[in-house]
Amino acid sequence: MDTIIQTHQLSKRFAKQPVINQVSMTIKEGEIYGFLGPNGAGKTTIMKMLLNLMKPTSGEIKIQNQSIQATSIEYLKNIGSLIEYPIFYEELTASKNLKIHCAYMGFKDQNRIKSVLEIVGLHQVEKKKVKEFSLGMRQRLAIARAIVTKPKILILDEPINGLDPIGIKEIRELLVMLKQQYGMTILISSHIVTEIESIADTIGILHHGKLIEEIPMDSLRKKHQSTIEMVVSDAKNAKQLLVEKFNAKVQIINTTNLSIQNVQEKPSTLTKHLILNGIDVEKVEMMHQSLEEYFINRVNGGNPHA
Template identity: 45%
Template structure:
């Protein structure tokens, strides 16, 4: 995959405070990149620098194979974005707001506005003034505005804010569809790690302005520890049977009713059979691996910079 975005030692300071520090990011065509970090980590600032809304203090940005120079605007025609809370002309309809945007962008493809509204499930409200929209509807309209020009690069800053679970699932499916059908590269910042885990091809973990790691989700899944999780109403008996009878060496109690087994030499089926034979009540038993959330917090706690791994 060809890289659409490359940053090298990208840095931004406000006075003595360095909010982005030496970031080396690589975003490829047809890739969803999950940009993860706590509030104030520098995610939005990096996105604003990619759009030219904030001027870097140091380093360089390359977009679509060309270095981004002060005053560069031509690349913006190929980018869709949703940064922070979307703002609209409240008295105008969703359709009218998108008409103004496409005119400003010089994009005049017939049917594009209706297509975008349908994709975010707002087609039925196209003639309704935006002032009557809920927070979630405005967020959907912001996404529609970002995708209406079929961009090659899509920058989405916390795009599922204000959406209900059904809306989150719909947008997740939409992002994957845009990647697969249009070949669009998508940079998504989010604090909802479980949602990023379900769509991202690559993640970048940023904290304190430093990119700690850039790694493919395949690598994350391959490197995370696998374990068997047992939920039982009698943890003490289960632990005794696992260690004394089944000779499991590596277990850990998680709360009042859960045990994790990191010694995976026995299958969940064999474990269940052994526990049931000793009258251990089992509510559930499943093979799992550490989530992206656990990987993320381990990374933040470690705080060490890592080489990018694709």
């Protein structure tokens, strides 16, 4: 895939204090890039710089192979965004809010308004005033406003913040659909790690204004394969059998407990081999490191290869 957003040594200072520190990130066309970081890590600041709402102190931004300058405007036509809490005309309907936005953007396809309300699941309430909308409906309308002009890039700052589990699920499914059916590139920030894990193709972990890691989710899953925990009658002999037969990485916890990594075989295969060689197996459990655990480990200074 081609690169669609790229920053190089991007930095931002406020009163000589570094807020963003030499961030170099790469977002591929057609992917969902999950921007993870604790509150105050600098996610919103980077998004505002991508949208030219805030000027970098130093570094470079390139979007669709265009180097973004302080006066750059035209490139924004290809970007839809939701930064912080969305503001609407409360006494107007969803349709009228979108019409005003289209007029502001110089977008003249009025049929698009009806279709985009269908895309985000608001077509049945298009004539309802926004002041009567729930938080989830407001987030859907904000995304509708972001995509109504058919942008190629969608930048969303905490779009699931404050939603209930049903609302989160609906927004998650909507974003995946926008990627799969419309080929949109989506940059989404969040501190709710479990939701990013379920939709992101790539994650970037931001901490204290620094990008401490950028990694495809596929690579992360391969690097942190599931661990098999076993309770056996003789841990020492069990380890020897598993290492010799399967070249497994086995750690002895105590005389009866084992932790097994770096093995392709199913737990049932390992169990059968031990039993046939005189080792009783009392318990077998698969342990998987979640992205949340990985994220917490990284921001706390943990070794990414541990």
